[in-house]
Amino acid sequence: MPGQRSITEAEKLAGAKLGGIPVRHEQMAVVANIYRAASAVRQHLENSVLRGSELTWTAFVVLWVVWIWGESETRHVAEEAGISKGTLTGVSRTLEARGLVRRSGHPTDGRLVLLSLTDEGEELMQRVFPRFNEEEAFVTGQLSDEECRSVAEGLRRVVLQVEEQGEERRLALLDGAEPAPRRSGRRPKA
Amino acid sequence: MPGQRSITEAEKLAGAKLGGIPVRHEQMAVVANIYRAASAVRQHLENSVLRGSELTWTAFVVLWVVWIWGESETRHVAEEAGISKGTLTGVSRTLEARGLVRRSGHPTDGRLVLLSLTDEGEELMQRVFPRFNEEEAFVTGQLSDEECRSVAEGLRRVVLQVEEQGEERRLALLDGAEPAPRRSGRRPKA
DNA sequence: TCCGTACAATTTGATCCCGAACGATATCGT
DNA sequence: ACGATATCGTTCGGGATCAAATTGTACGGA
Secondary structure: OOOHHHHHHHHHHHHHHHOOOOOOHHHHHHHHHHHHHHHHHHHHHHHHHHHHOOOOHHHHHHHHHHHHHOOEEHHHHHHHHOOOHHHHHHHHHHHHHOOOEEEEEOOOOOOOEEEEEOHHHHHHHHHHHHHHHHHHHHHOOOOOHHHHHHHHHHHHHHHHHHHHHHHHHHHHHHOOOOOOOOOOOOOOOO | OOOHHHHHHHHHHHHHHHOOOOOOHHHHHHHHHHHHHHHHHHHHHHHHHHHHOOOOHHHHHHHHHHHHHOOEEHHHHHHHHOOOHHHHHHHHHHHHHOOOEEEEEOOOOOOOEEEEEOHHHHHHHHHHHHHHHHHHHHHOOOOOHHHHHHHHHHHHHHHHHHHHHHHHHHHHHHOOOOOOOOOOOOOOOO
16 A cells, blocks of 8 residues: 555655665655656556547547647657657557548648647547546545645646756766766667 | 646647536646656656666666565565566566566565565665655755645645545446457457 | 465566667758 | 758667466465
8 A cells, every 4th residue: 555654654764774864855755756646647547538449648648739739740749748759650650540640741841740630530539538637637536626736836846847957957967977878779870 | 848838828728629618627737747747757867867877767666665665575566666567577687687686585485576685786776866866856946845745745645546446436437338458468368 | 185266476468668870851051 | 052960750779568368386175
């Protein structure tokens, strides 16, 4: 049984582990719970409304972005959906194969590809989104509207902090050192 | 530039899209921002402190759990780390190959496998965790301690809601229908 | 003792995901 | 004009991920 108890317990144990080193408990708890909540929410939504429509979380998010913003360039969709360009290529191809999304070239800039929903995709979202939103209401059921606003606002500030200062911060941490390659993924040619 | 503005913007657009259908805006904002924050935080930490130690997020979480709780049965570690048992098998094997984790059989129950940190793993955590925690403090830098507590508490309630009521809810939603198989993964034999 | 049930972890199959490398197009400077 | 440079989407390499199937171990009762 994770959640409140085990996390508080874990924090205490972590404090003991670290001895003299100071631990930022509150900040640690925020990060831990953000991640826990994200997994829980995603799992619940995938296993309830999304599975019935054969959609993964990522596929739904992509559809949602295109639905809301209308025809968009892929890089904007990827950015807004929080996935890499490479991932979007695959996802949008799958969605295209299922007849939910259309991919068309930009009229003047030959490098760009535009995504838009087909009628079928539009209908799907009309049908699925209300149910999705209902589950969003379910998972936040223990929070009042006011508490929702407050939590959302706090999370927004976390996102903004990373987006606005993250890059700089990472560079400062490296302090001139080489950026350390990812363990997986395509190897540099050299 | 996502974040506060674009999400608020998106909500307005979504409202327009849905016309008469009522949307739970506050609840939608919470879910959207939970996921956004989780991605942002994970990405920042992977690209700063974890990459330097050749650790993925999941690998770090697993190490952390074993570090804090001490030698533990794998099923508990998987549960606490928020990953499936199958995933843990792979991750722990990778960590074992790197000499960070030890896998030993349970003294009396031959079915169980216990995970513990090697000296090298212990040293790694001593070295990495303080930096990890510092970045946790960085990403939450726009929140006061009090706000951190409040956000963490709100998220905890979301997690609890899903953990305690999610199963029941999903069953109620299906309402007797067959559970709709996952799109990916090994196919049922029958 | 031996069988069936219960419960562990592992293997397997299909898919998802990131980020480096790549090829194609656009744009700027000279 | 035209090569250097920047930027786009796509391809590709190597995990990571889940759930079902499988394999192995424990333990109850006949």
